[in-house]
Amino acid sequence: MNEPILRVTGLQRSFVQGDVTIEVLRGIDLTVGKGEIIALLGPSGSGKSTLLQAVGLLEGGFAGSIEIAGKEAAKLDAHGRTLVRRDQLGFVYQFHHLLPDFNATENVVLPQLIKDKTRSEADDRAVALLTALGLGHRLTHRPSQLSGGEQQRVAVARALANRPALVLADEPTGNLDEATADIVLAEFLRLVRDEGSAALVATHNERIAAKMDRVVRLHEGRLA
Ligand code: ADP
Ligand code: MG
Numbered sequence: 461m462n463e464p465i466l467r468v469t470g471l472q473r474s475f476v477q478g479d480v481t482i483e484v485l486r487g488i489d490l491t492v493g494k495g496e497i498i499a500l501l502g503p504s505g506s507g508k509s510t511l512l513q514a515v516g517l518l519e520g521g522f523a524g525s526i527e528i529a530g531k532e533a534a535k536l537d538a539h540g541r542t543l544v545r546r547d548q549l550g551f552v553y554q555f556h557h558l559l560p561d562f563n564a565t566e567n568v569v570l571p572q573l574i575k576d577k578t579r580s581e582a583d584d585r586a587v588a589l590l591t592a593l594g595l596g597h598r599l600t601h602r603p604s605q606l607s608g609g610e611q612q613r614v615a616v617a618r619a620l621a622n623r624p625a626l627v628l629a630d631e632p633t634g635n636l637d638e639a640t641a642d643i644v645l646a647e648f649l650r651l652v653r654d655e656g657s658a659a660l661v662a663t664h665n666e667r668i669a670a671k672m673d674r675v676v677r678l679h680e681g682r683l684a
Contacts, residue, residue, distance in 0.1 A: 462493035465548075465625045465658045466515065470524035473510055484510050485522070486681030492626065492658050497649060499669035500662040502678030508662035511678070512628050515660065516549060517541040529625060546574060550619035550657070552648075554631040556611040558603040558618070564590055564610075565599045568617045575622055582621075589617035592654075593647055609640040616648050620655055627652055627659040633668065645671060 471488040474481050484507040492498055502508050513519040515526055517533055526533040529548050536544065558567045568586035569579070577585075590599055593613040603611050612633065619627055632648060633641035645668060652659050661672060669675045677684040 462495060464491045464527075465494045465496075465529055466490070466492040466660070467527040468515065468525070469527075471511070471514060471526065472523040473507075473514060473521065483681055485514070488524070488678075488681075488683055490676060490683055492660060494625065495653075495656050495658055497652060497659045497673045498661065499672035499675045500660055500678060501664070501666065501669040501675050502662075503664055506664075506678045507681060508664075508678055509630055512630050512660065512662055516551060516628050517545055546622065548625045550622065550624035550627040552612075552615050552619045552627065552629040552632040554634040556603065556615040558611060558614055560603050563600045563602050564595060564606065564614045564617075567603070567614055568621050571618060572621050585621060586617065589620055589651070590614065592651060593617055607640075608636055609644050612636060612644050613647065616644070616651065620651060620657065623655065624657055627657050629659060629661040631662055631664070634663070634665075641668070 468488055468490040471485050472483070473485040474483040488511060500508050500511065514522045528544050531544055533541065559570070562570065565583065565586045568589060569582040572582035572585060573579070587599060590596065593616060595610060595613055598606060598610055603614070606614065612635070633645050636644060649671060663669050
Protein backbone atom coordinates (compact mmCIF):
# COMPACT_ATOMS: atom_id res chain seq x y z
CA MET A 461 0.00 0.00 0.00
CA ASN A 462 0.96 3.63 -0.46
CA GLU A 463 2.04 5.63 2.52
CA PRO A 464 -1.07 5.98 4.73
CA ILE A 465 -3.03 9.20 4.85
CA LEU A 466 -5.32 7.82 7.56
CA ARG A 467 -4.61 5.31 10.29
CA VAL A 468 -7.37 4.44 12.74
CA THR A 469 -6.56 2.06 15.61
CA GLY A 470 -8.86 0.66 18.27
CA LEU A 471 -11.48 3.34 17.74
CA GLN A 472 -14.38 3.07 20.17
CA ARG A 473 -17.42 5.28 20.54
CA SER A 474 -20.47 4.79 22.68
CA PHE A 475 -23.50 6.93 23.43
CA VAL A 476 -25.23 7.08 26.78
CA GLN A 477 -28.99 7.53 26.58
CA GLY A 478 -30.63 7.60 29.98
CA ASP A 479 -29.39 4.48 31.72
CA VAL A 480 -28.56 2.68 28.47
CA THR A 481 -25.12 2.73 26.86
CA ILE A 482 -25.00 1.94 23.14
CA GLU A 483 -21.58 0.82 21.95
CA VAL A 484 -21.57 1.93 18.33
CA LEU A 485 -17.89 1.50 17.43
CA ARG A 486 -16.20 -1.35 19.29
CA GLY A 487 -12.60 -1.21 18.13
CA ILE A 488 -12.19 -0.06 14.54
CA ASP A 489 -8.85 -0.56 12.79
CA LEU A 490 -8.57 1.01 9.34
CA THR A 491 -5.71 2.26 7.22
CA VAL A 492 -6.28 4.30 4.06
CA GLY A 493 -3.34 4.76 1.70
CA LYS A 494 -2.70 7.96 -0.23
CA GLY A 495 -4.98 8.06 -3.27
CA GLU A 496 -6.98 5.01 -2.18
CA ILE A 497 -10.77 5.07 -2.51
CA ILE A 498 -12.54 2.97 0.10
CA ALA A 499 -16.21 2.14 0.57
CA LEU A 500 -17.42 1.99 4.16
CA LEU A 501 -20.39 -0.33 3.77
CA GLY A 502 -22.99 -1.04 6.41
CA PRO A 503 -26.73 -0.93 7.00
CA SER A 504 -28.47 2.10 8.44
CA GLY A 505 -27.57 2.52 12.10
CA SER A 506 -24.32 0.54 11.87
CA GLY A 507 -22.17 3.56 12.78
CA LYS A 508 -20.89 4.84 9.43
CA SER A 509 -21.66 8.48 10.16
CA THR A 510 -20.29 8.14 13.68
CA LEU A 511 -17.01 6.82 12.24
CA LEU A 512 -16.79 9.58 9.61
CA GLN A 513 -17.52 12.25 12.23
CA ALA A 514 -14.71 10.95 14.41
CA VAL A 515 -12.27 10.76 11.47
CA GLY A 516 -13.38 14.24 10.36
CA LEU A 517 -12.38 15.51 13.82
CA LEU A 518 -15.91 16.86 14.15
CA GLU A 519 -16.80 14.90 17.29
CA GLY A 520 -14.73 14.01 20.31
CA GLY A 521 -15.70 11.44 22.89
CA PHE A 522 -14.00 8.45 21.30
CA ALA A 523 -11.28 6.17 22.55
CA GLY A 524 -8.44 4.92 20.36
CA SER A 525 -6.19 6.59 17.84
CA ILE A 526 -6.89 8.59 14.68
CA GLU A 527 -3.84 9.67 12.72
CA ILE A 528 -4.30 11.91 9.69
CA ALA A 529 -1.23 12.72 7.59
CA GLY A 530 0.89 11.56 10.53
CA LYS A 531 -0.85 13.78 13.09
CA GLU A 532 -2.48 12.12 16.10
CA ALA A 533 -5.92 13.65 16.69
CA ALA A 534 -5.75 13.22 20.47
CA LYS A 535 -2.65 15.41 20.60
CA LEU A 536 -4.26 18.32 18.73
CA ASP A 537 -6.05 21.24 20.34
CA ALA A 538 -9.10 22.82 18.70
CA HIS A 539 -6.94 25.02 16.47
CA GLY A 540 -4.79 22.05 15.41
CA ARG A 541 -7.91 20.09 14.48
CA THR A 542 -9.20 23.03 12.45
CA LEU A 543 -5.92 23.14 10.53
CA VAL A 544 -6.03 19.39 9.80
CA ARG A 545 -9.61 19.75 8.56
CA ARG A 546 -8.70 22.74 6.42
CA ASP A 547 -5.46 21.38 4.98
CA GLN A 548 -6.13 17.63 4.69
CA LEU A 549 -9.86 16.93 4.58
CA GLY A 550 -12.84 17.51 2.31
CA PHE A 551 -16.43 16.68 3.21
CA VAL A 552 -19.45 15.62 1.16
CA TYR A 553 -22.77 14.87 2.84
CA GLN A 554 -26.03 13.27 1.73
CA PHE A 555 -27.67 16.69 1.69
CA HIS A 556 -25.53 19.25 -0.05
CA HIS A 557 -25.46 21.97 2.67
CA LEU A 558 -24.64 24.61 0.08
CA LEU A 559 -25.09 28.23 1.13
CA PRO A 560 -28.41 29.24 -0.43
CA ASP A 561 -27.57 32.91 -0.98
CA PHE A 562 -24.36 32.19 -2.90
CA ASN A 563 -24.11 30.89 -6.44
CA ALA A 564 -22.35 27.68 -7.47
CA THR A 565 -18.98 29.33 -8.08
CA GLU A 566 -19.13 31.31 -4.83
CA ASN A 567 -19.92 28.15 -2.86
CA VAL A 568 -16.70 26.62 -4.19
CA VAL A 569 -14.68 29.83 -3.78
CA LEU A 570 -15.54 30.42 -0.12
CA PRO A 571 -13.65 27.52 1.50
CA GLN A 572 -10.56 28.52 -0.48
CA LEU A 573 -10.52 32.03 0.96
CA ILE A 574 -9.70 30.67 4.42
CA LYS A 575 -6.49 29.32 2.81
CA ASP A 576 -4.96 32.67 1.83
CA LYS A 577 -5.71 32.24 -1.86
CA THR A 578 -6.49 35.31 -3.91
CA ARG A 579 -10.04 35.72 -5.10
CA SER A 580 -8.94 35.21 -8.69
CA GLU A 581 -7.01 31.99 -7.94
CA ALA A 582 -10.01 30.68 -6.03
CA ASP A 583 -12.33 31.65 -8.87
CA ASP A 584 -10.18 29.87 -11.43
CA ARG A 585 -10.09 26.72 -9.33
CA ALA A 586 -13.86 26.80 -8.76
CA VAL A 587 -14.61 27.24 -12.45
CA ALA A 588 -12.19 24.43 -13.39
CA LEU A 589 -13.76 22.01 -10.91
CA LEU A 590 -17.33 22.89 -11.80
CA THR A 591 -16.54 22.61 -15.50
CA ALA A 592 -14.90 19.21 -14.96
CA LEU A 593 -18.17 18.14 -13.34
CA GLY A 594 -20.21 19.30 -16.33
CA LEU A 595 -21.49 22.47 -14.67
CA GLY A 596 -19.81 25.01 -16.93
CA HIS A 597 -23.27 26.33 -17.80
CA ARG A 598 -24.40 26.61 -14.17
CA LEU A 599 -21.62 28.73 -12.68
CA THR A 600 -23.80 31.61 -11.52
CA HIS A 601 -26.89 29.61 -10.58
CA ARG A 602 -27.90 29.48 -6.94
CA PRO A 603 -28.53 26.11 -5.28
CA SER A 604 -32.32 26.53 -5.52
CA GLN A 605 -31.98 26.92 -9.29
CA LEU A 606 -30.10 23.61 -9.66
CA SER A 607 -31.33 20.02 -9.84
CA GLY A 608 -30.47 17.60 -7.02
CA GLY A 609 -27.68 16.05 -9.05
CA GLU A 610 -26.27 19.46 -9.92
CA GLN A 611 -26.40 20.57 -6.28
CA GLN A 612 -24.50 17.46 -5.26
CA ARG A 613 -21.88 18.11 -7.97
CA VAL A 614 -21.34 21.59 -6.53
CA ALA A 615 -20.88 20.00 -3.11
CA VAL A 616 -18.27 17.66 -4.64
CA ALA A 617 -16.43 20.61 -6.19
CA ARG A 618 -16.50 22.43 -2.85
CA ALA A 619 -15.09 19.38 -1.04
CA LEU A 620 -12.18 19.18 -3.50
CA ALA A 621 -11.53 22.92 -3.70
CA ASN A 622 -8.62 22.94 -1.26
CA ARG A 623 -7.01 19.79 -2.72
CA PRO A 624 -7.68 17.59 0.33
CA ALA A 625 -5.56 14.51 0.80
CA LEU A 626 -8.65 12.68 2.07
CA VAL A 627 -12.29 13.17 1.15
CA LEU A 628 -14.91 11.97 3.66
CA ALA A 629 -18.21 11.32 1.92
CA ASP A 630 -21.29 10.28 3.89
CA GLU A 631 -23.90 8.72 1.56
CA PRO A 632 -22.92 11.31 -1.08
CA THR A 633 -25.53 10.13 -3.57
CA GLY A 634 -28.09 8.93 -1.02
CA ASN A 635 -30.54 11.70 -1.84
CA LEU A 636 -30.52 11.10 -5.63
CA ASP A 637 -32.51 8.72 -7.82
CA GLU A 638 -30.55 5.66 -8.94
CA ALA A 639 -29.69 6.84 -12.45
CA THR A 640 -28.53 10.26 -11.26
CA ALA A 641 -26.67 8.70 -8.33
CA ASP A 642 -24.67 6.49 -10.71
CA ILE A 643 -23.66 9.43 -12.90
CA VAL A 644 -22.74 11.73 -10.02
CA LEU A 645 -20.83 8.94 -8.27
CA ALA A 646 -18.84 8.13 -11.44
CA GLU A 647 -17.94 11.81 -11.84
CA PHE A 648 -17.02 12.10 -8.17
CA LEU A 649 -14.73 9.05 -8.39
CA ARG A 650 -13.10 10.23 -11.61
CA LEU A 651 -12.38 13.65 -10.17
CA VAL A 652 -11.06 12.25 -6.87
CA ARG A 653 -8.72 9.96 -8.88
CA ASP A 654 -7.61 12.80 -11.18
CA GLU A 655 -6.85 14.92 -8.14
CA GLY A 656 -4.95 12.08 -6.47
CA SER A 657 -7.02 12.35 -3.28
CA ALA A 658 -7.98 9.40 -1.11
CA ALA A 659 -11.63 8.93 -0.17
CA LEU A 660 -13.64 7.15 2.48
CA VAL A 661 -17.20 6.82 1.21
CA ALA A 662 -19.96 5.65 3.55
CA THR A 663 -22.84 3.86 1.87
CA HIS A 664 -25.48 1.24 2.66
CA ASN A 665 -25.63 0.33 -1.04
CA GLU A 666 -23.62 -2.74 -2.20
CA ARG A 667 -23.78 -1.68 -5.84
CA ILE A 668 -22.27 1.73 -5.07
CA ALA A 669 -19.65 0.23 -2.75
CA ALA A 670 -18.49 -2.13 -5.51
CA LYS A 671 -17.26 0.87 -7.54
CA MET A 672 -14.51 1.72 -5.05
CA ASP A 673 -10.98 0.30 -4.86
CA ARG A 674 -11.74 -1.60 -1.67
CA VAL A 675 -14.79 -2.30 0.49
CA VAL A 676 -14.73 -2.49 4.28
CA ARG A 677 -17.85 -3.68 6.08
CA LEU A 678 -19.09 -2.27 9.35
CA HIS A 679 -20.84 -4.96 11.34
CA GLU A 680 -21.66 -4.90 15.05
CA GLY A 681 -19.20 -2.10 15.67
CA ARG A 682 -16.25 -3.72 13.94
CA LEU A 683 -14.84 -3.80 10.42
CA ALA A 684 -14.93 -7.16 8.67
P1 ADP B 1 -25.21 5.05 10.10
O1 ADP B 1 -24.57 6.30 9.62
O2 ADP B 1 -24.46 3.81 9.71
O3 ADP B 1 -26.64 4.96 9.71
P2 ADP B 1 -24.92 6.28 12.71
O4 ADP B 1 -23.46 6.44 12.90
O5 ADP B 1 -25.69 7.49 12.32
O6 ADP B 1 -25.20 5.07 11.70
O7 ADP B 1 -25.57 5.74 14.06
C1 ADP B 1 -25.13 4.55 14.68
C2 ADP B 1 -25.84 4.39 16.00
O8 ADP B 1 -25.40 5.38 16.91
C3 ADP B 1 -27.34 4.51 15.91
O9 ADP B 1 -27.90 3.55 16.78
C4 ADP B 1 -27.60 5.90 16.40
O10 ADP B 1 -28.86 6.01 16.99
C5 ADP B 1 -26.51 6.10 17.42
N1 ADP B 1 -26.11 7.51 17.54
C6 ADP B 1 -25.46 8.23 16.62
N2 ADP B 1 -25.23 9.49 17.04
C7 ADP B 1 -25.76 9.56 18.28
C8 ADP B 1 -25.85 10.60 19.27
N3 ADP B 1 -25.33 11.81 19.06
N4 ADP B 1 -26.48 10.29 20.44
C9 ADP B 1 -26.98 9.07 20.65
N5 ADP B 1 -26.93 8.05 19.77
C10 ADP B 1 -26.33 8.28 18.60
MG1 MG C 1 -25.29 7.79 8.39
